[in-house]
Amino acid sequence: MGKAFKKTPKSSAPTPKPKGGKKRFSIDHDTFFDNDKKRRRNFEDDNIESSDEDDYGELRVGEEAEQEEEEVETAAEVRKRIAEAHLEKLRRIKDEEDKGDEGSDEDEGRDREGERDTWIANVLQQEQLEDSGRVRRLIASRVQKPETSKGFRVLVKHRQSVTAVALSEDDLKGFSASKDGTIVQWDIESGKTEKYKWPSDEVLKSHGLKDPQGRAVKHSKHVLALAVSSDGRYLATGGLDRHIHLWDTRSREHIQAFTGHKGPVSCLTFRQGTSELFSGSFDRTIKVWNADDRAYITSLFGHQSEVLTIDCLRKERVLTVGRDRTMHLWKVPEESQLIYRASASALECCCFISNDEFLSGSDDGSIEQWSVLRKKPVHIVKNAHALQTLDKLENGEDTRLSNGHKGAIPAENGIHENPCLSAHSWVGSVAVCRNSDLASSGAGNGAIRLWEIERESKGLRPLFELPLTGFVNSLAFAKSGKFLVAAVGQEPRLGRWGRVATARNGVAIHSLKLSD
Numbered sequence: 001m002g003k004a005f006k007k008t009p010k011s012s013a014p015t016p017k018p019k020g021g022k023k024r025f026s027i028d029h030d031t032f033f034d035n036d037k038k039r040r041r042n043f044e045d046d047n048i049e050s051s052d053e054d055d056y057g058e059l060r061v062g063e064e065a066e067q068e069e070e071e072v073e074t075a076a077e078v079r080k081r082i083a084e085a086h087l088e089k090l091r092r093i094k095d096e097e098d099k100g101d102e103g104s105d106e107d108e109g110r111d112r113e114g115e116r117d118t119w120i121a122n123v124l125q126q127e128q129l130e131d132s133g134r135v136r137r138l139i140a141s142r143v144q145k146p147e148t149s150k151g152f153r154v155l156v157k158h159r160q161s162v163t164a165v166a167l168s169e170d171d172l173k174g175f176s177a178s179k180d181g182t183i184v185q186w187d188i189e190s191g192k193t194e195k196y197k198w199p200s201d202e203v204l205k206s207h208g209l210k211d212p213q214g215r216a217v218k219h220s221k222h223v224l225a226l227a228v229s230s231d232g233r234y235l236a237t238g239g240l241d242r243h244i245h246l247w248d249t250r251s252r253e254h255i256q257a258f259t260g261h262k263g264p265v266s267c268l269t270f271r272q273g274t275s276e277l278f279s280g281s282f283d284r285t286i287k288v289w290n291a292d293d294r295a296y297i298t299s300l301f302g303h304q305s306e307v308l309t310i311d312c313l314r315k316e317r318v319l320t321v322g323r324d325r326t327m328h329l330w331k332v333p334e335e336s337q338l339i340y341r342a343s344a345s346a347l348e349c350c351c352f353i354s355n356d357e358f359l360s361g362s363d364d365g366s367i368e369q370w371s372v373l374r375k376k377p378v379h380i381v382k383n384a385h386a387l388q389t390l391d392k393l394e395n396g397e398d399t400r401l402s403n404g405h406k407g408a409i410p411a412e413n414g415i416h417e418n419p420c421l422s423a424h425s426w427v428g429s430v431a432v433c434r435n436s437d438l439a440s441s442g443a444g445n446g447a448i449r450l451w452e453i454e455r456e457s458k459g460l461r462p463l464f465e466l467p468l469t470g471f472v473n474s475l476a477f478a479k480s481g482k483f484l485v486a487a488v489g490q491e492p493r494l495g496r497w498g499r500v501a502t503a504r505n506g507v508a509i510h511s512l513k514l515s516d
Contacts, residue, residue: 161489
């Protein structure tokens, strides 16, 4: 205790003893700093030479870092590259059109360049309006009626009924899922298929899977819904195991299993241009997820029965229908919802026409057109998929109708029975070609119907029918409108209320010719 601190160069006076026998510490006299100064002096005195190998390693690390920085593109650089490529494509198109009008005058050349730039600006403005949903592409009137000899061709085969189908943003790849648990990725042009392999139970549990309960124990891989993100990176699937499975489309490997739903996952959709995922379930809830962050965001409550179908565009608005005979438009940021009630039928499916208009299909065979401003449908097409006779359908005979508003079954006693009491006439799927006036609907009556959405919500005008045997459980239009893809099965997507034995389980594709 009586030992004094050593003297330092800054002070020659002895350090006084603190009261109570304790030492008083200061920065100037702390041995820690004295030792540090000694270490620094020793380090400076020592001559440490680095080997050539170390220098080479440091240089190499720096070079690799620079190369990585050069190779990795930011999101802004990718958008810029795509935009420049699109501009160059438009310039080539315009130059080819004006190739025959080339003149030798320099002033005429400048005028021609000015006209080309004006034309490109108008094209880009029109594309932006169409992508935002402010302008509707008028392509329904350009769709030519196909020849009788040509129809749907089966692109992908499944062992059991196909429950869902989706297309990538560039219309080059498609995805389908079936009741047998298979998930298939296929090429539109060649039809080449690649199956997604379910990982082992240990891997699934490491990705977040919980032990299935109840009915899910027997049908743990029964898939009911799928959705693909706009960038084509993620594929989401859901089914009777009450989980949402996230897949990487590039490697076709399982990434994550989202838990939280207490019932089968019946429908899925990605918000356009984002990795935000919405899921609907038999537990009457809609949940919001983020695929990039592998995270749960929130839940939406309001349905009084099972949620059947879900759809979303670029805005944070979600459209859902349930077995409670209601359709809900969810405004996610505002945490509010609009409820639309069907008059006398249960809604089976829905889809957006635009941010303010949408379609729905019912189990009475009708199709409804809705507006965000009205609680009731602005237009109803009754008996859109009515049956003529059930025997003809089961025997594979032609059951096409001349129009969608007639087609009652004549009874023996002269009373016309309702042609839509059978499950074969339930409208199980509706789809709209993005930002256009072309729509389609499918049931189990042996035909898919095409519709023209008239302006100012004046109604739906029937175009023609595309024969297809089986239950049409899902529909997807190409963004260009040049083909239509259908998920076909012998049974409906969510049950076994009917059966068409002659149907082929698989994905069917039909080309659509557009006039100039």
